[in-house]
Amino acid sequence: xxxxxxxxxxxxxxxxxxxxxxxxxxxxxxxxxxxxxxxxxxxxxxxxxxxxxxxxxxxxxxxxxxxxxxxxxxxxxxxxxxxxxxxxxxxxxxxxxxxxxxxxxxxxxxxxxxxxxxxxxxxxxxxxxxxxxxxxxxxxxxxxxxxxxxxxxxxxxxxxxxxxxxxxxxxxxxxxxxxxxxxxxxxxxxxxxxxxxxxxxxxxxxxxxxxxxxxxxxxxxxxxxxxxxxxxxxxxxxxxxxxxxxxxxxxxxxxxxxxxxxxx
Amino acid sequence: xxxxxxxxxxxxxxxxxxxxxxxxxxxxxxxxxxxxxxxxxxxxxxxxxxxxxxxxxxxxxxxxxxxxxxxxxxxxxxxxxxxxxxxxxxxxxxxxxxxxxxxxxxxxxxxxxxxxxxxxxxxxxxxxxxxxxxxxxxxxxxxxxxxxxxxxxxxxxxxxxxxxxxxxxxxxxxxxxxxxxxxxxxxxxxxxxxxxxxxxxxxxxxxxxxxxxxxxxxxxxxxxxxxxxxxxxxxxxxxxxxxxxxxxxxxxxxxxxxxxxxxx
Numbered sequence: 419x420x421x422x423x424x425x426x427x428x429x430x431x432x433x434x435x436x437x438x439x440x441x442x443x444x445x446x447x448x449x450x451x452x453x454x455x456x457x458x459x460x461x462x463x464x465x466x467x468x469x470x471x472x473x474x475x476x477x478x479x480x481x482x483x484x485x486x487x488x489x490x491x492x493x494x495x496x497x498x499x500x501x502x503x504x505x506x507x508x509x510x511x512x513x514x515x516x517x518x519x520x521x522x523x524x525x526x527x528x529x530x531x532x533x534x535x536x537x538x539x540x541x542x543x544x545x546x547x548x549x550x551x552x553x554x555x556x557x558x559x560x561x562x563x564x565x566x567x568x569x570x571x572x573x574x575x576x577x578x579x580x581x582x583x584x585x586x587x588x589x590x591x592x593x594x595x596x597x598x599x600x601x602x603x604x605x606x607x608x609x610x611x612x613x614x615x616x617x618x619x620x621x622x623x624x625x626x627x628x629x630x631x632x633x634x635x636x637x638x639x640x641x642x643x644x645x646x647x648x649x650x651x652x653x654x655x656x657x658x659x660x661x662x663x664x665x666x667x668x669x670x671x672x673x674x675x676x677x678x679x680x681x682x
Numbered sequence: 683x684x685x686x687x688x689x690x691x692x693x694x695x696x697x698x699x700x701x702x703x704x705x706x707x708x709x710x711x712x713x714x715x716x717x718x719x720x721x722x723x724x725x726x727x728x729x730x731x732x733x734x735x736x737x738x739x740x741x742x743x744x745x746x747x748x749x750x751x752x753x754x755x756x757x758x759x760x761x762x763x764x765x766x767x768x769x770x771x772x773x774x775x776x777x778x779x780x781x782x783x784x785x786x787x788x789x790x791x792x793x794x795x796x797x798x799x800x801x802x803x804x805x806x807x808x809x810x811x812x813x814x815x816x817x818x819x820x821x822x823x824x825x826x827x828x829x830x831x832x833x834x835x836x837x838x839x840x841x842x843x844x845x846x847x848x849x850x851x852x853x854x855x856x857x858x859x860x861x862x863x864x865x866x867x868x869x870x871x872x873x874x875x876x877x878x879x880x881x882x883x884x885x886x887x888x889x890x891x892x893x894x895x896x897x898x899x900x901x902x903x904x905x906x907x908x909x910x911x912x913x914x915x916x917x918x919x920x921x922x923x924x925x926x927x928x929x930x931x932x933x934x935x936x937x938x939x940x941x942x943x944x945x946x
Contacts, residue, residue, distance in 0.1 A: 458733065460732055460733075461729060461730045461731070461732040462727075462729045463726075463727040463728030463729045463730070463757075463797065464727030464728060464729075464791045464792055464797075465725060465726045465727045465728075465729040465755075465792075466725045466727070466792055466891060467725070467891060468724055468725040468891060469722065469724075470890075471880070471882070471888035471889065471890045472877075472888065472889045472890070472891070473886070473887075473888060473889075474887075474889060491729075493727075494891070497875050497877075497891065498877065498889060500875075501875060501876065501877055502877060502879075502889060524804065524921065526923055527728045527797075527800070527921055527923070528728055528729075528730055533727065533728075533791075536791070540788065540872055541872075568938075569938065572937065572938055577935075577937070579928075582925070582928055583925075585923075598939070599938050599939055600939065601929060601932050601933055601937070601938060601939055602929075603922075603924040603926070603929060604922055604923060604924045606922070608804050608805075611761050611764075611765060612765065613736075613761075613762065613765055613766060615766075616735070618735070622737070623737075623738075624735035624736065624737060625735065625736045625737075625738060625762060625766060626735045626736070627730065627731060627732060627736070627758070627761065652938055653923075653924055653929070654924065654925040654928035654929045654932060655923045655924060655925055656923055656924075656925035656928070657788065657791055657923070658867075658868055658870070659790055659791070659849075659868060659917075659919045659920055659921070659923070660867040660868045660917055660918065660919060660920075661846070661847075661918040661919055661920035662867065664843075664846055664918035664920070665865060665866075665867060665917070665918045668865050668918060669865050671841075673836065673841070673865070674832075674833065674836055674863050674865060674916055675862070675863055675864065675865055
């Protein structure tokens with residue numbers, strides 16, 4: 419049996435230590451090709467580049483590993499990986515990260531790391547986004563590695579369906595303090611923003627986004643609870659944003675659906 | 683009773699004809715404040731600006747209406763609207779659009795228009811993204827207006843819950859041909875990409891994203907079906923990306939969850 423083809427990407431950029439740790443693990447399990455942004459792309463969500471050309475350049479960053487840097491967003495990287503770098507070869511697994519910082523809870527929708535993994539899942543590829551709860555460039559990814567390997571081995575296995583996405587967050591703890599893996603739902607938490615207001619050198623006003631993460635979802639089945647209690651959180655995630663409960667409720671009440679023509 | 687406060691934004695930019703049509707309707711129903719991007723922001727998804735300062739400028743674009751243009755993404759616009767332009771006043775409704783082009787099916791995750799509306803919904807604000815299935819700048823938004831008014835009136839009413847998001851797409855048809863409104867789920871369709879390859883003036887290669895929309899979801903309860911059959915599609919949408927069905931399946935099988943420490 420040939421080795422699985424594993425696409426590795428991230429949103430912190432191709433020189434971030436997190437992607438190096440992920441390449442280390444992935445190359446133990448398959449043939450690795452890296453296509454990652456040439457600059458930090460945190461917070462890019464599911465952005466794609468429509469109105470500008472993209473650059474894709476072969477680079478030597480990881481010894482013995484095929485790697486490309488891309489001028490676009492993380493989602494652009496996945497699209498270019500599939501069609502240009504890999505010339506439509508079948509990808510067995512896409513892993514994105516390891517992100518420097520949490521992508522638990524609502525962070526998933528702002529995260530370039532998770533959006534890249536979701537883009538792969540849209541194409542029917544098994545995919546995983548990995549994040550470590552440490553924002554620093556010097557974060558220690560060593561304790562993550564055996565856990566990441568275990569999760570990747572499971573996902574590569576036959577029991578795991580194609581096109582399924584996992585959002586994996588790892589607490590910033592020494593290896594011996596990590597209590598295990600918890601399957602969770604996304605906590606219903608959010609960011610409370612503030613803007614730092616200032617004046618530029620030309621005395622023009624500017625606003626700079628800042629804020630704090632607030633979780634009022636106190637149940638114990640969430641990713642935030644798992645992480646706060648020493649577990650690695652794994653949230654199966656998807657791109658169908660339909661709110662089926664609201665849809666059923668509105669249909670039951672017959673809201674908005676009368677088939678009459680409205681004239682102004 | 684005071685008039686409701688309605689925040690209007692979009693992703694095509696503050697001078698796009700689509701937002702003008704939306705302001706026309708919204709100003710019949712409440713006090714309108716516009717905070718919209720100063721340049722086209724299509725395909726920006728849920729991107730936010732973290733590493734750069736943002737600009738927000740009072741502008742006169744719509745007679746008698748308070749309006750601001752913002753240098754950031756559509757999601758940045760909503761955050762700046764809430765905290766800076768509106769100084770944390772309670773927003774009764776956020777409407778985004780009218781987008782020039784479809785945001786049905788999977789387009790919701792790439793769309794700045796819908797991401798702006800979703801950002802408002804995260805803050806507990808009733809919100810609606812409106813799109814017309816005509817990509818041209820000269821699209822005719824007149825047939826949309828009575829329908830948009832009807833949907834906005836419904837959402838402003840007491841029976842509609844706070845923080846709920848609707849994704850509304852309108853077929854590109856003459857007023858008399860629109861058959862009514864259908865409540866739907868998001869069709870399981872996707873983009874099949876291609877890249878236009880070229881050489882720049884310095885003979886360096888570039889790649890430019892293109893592609894076609896493919897729907898193999900043939901059931902009749904989807905937004906794509908509604909639009910193809912002359913209906914306005916309304917999909918209640920949400921930001922909880924948890925795949926509960928996959929989560930239950932994995933929990934039932936006891937996958938990944940053994941609470942043992944893994945050592946390398």
